[in-house]
Amino acid sequence: MNVPIDIPHHEAGSGLRDLVQARAQRVLGRLARRVSRIAVAVREHAHPQGSLVNVCTLRVRLAGSSDVVVETLRPGQEAAVTAALRRARREILRRRRALPRVPGLVAGPSPA
Secondary structure, three states, X not given: OOOOEEOOHHHHHHOXXXXXXXXXXXXXXXXXXXXXXXXXXXXXXXXXOOOEEEEEEEEEXXXXXOOEEEEEEEOOHHHHHHHHHHHHHHHHHXXXXXXXXXXXXXXXXXXX
């Protein structure tokens, strides 16, 4: 998967880009070919119960469709990123199922 990943400058050295690249490839799978860009930001947030949680905001730009934007709260950075990617995947699949079916149109690559 060779999708550009946008990360805020202050998080660029944290290994977040490699984490997102690896998780996106695994979680999105074949859906990755519909993705033209991923923007991700992770920040710590004080939870009302007194603990710190990571908030991951993920924007997935889809080719030919509107962006998918999700936000998740999890105790760890990896868990927050993975949960956000899984939520984005569910939304992409939901949108794909909502498209009207065109009779005679076959999904997949066109014959060469």
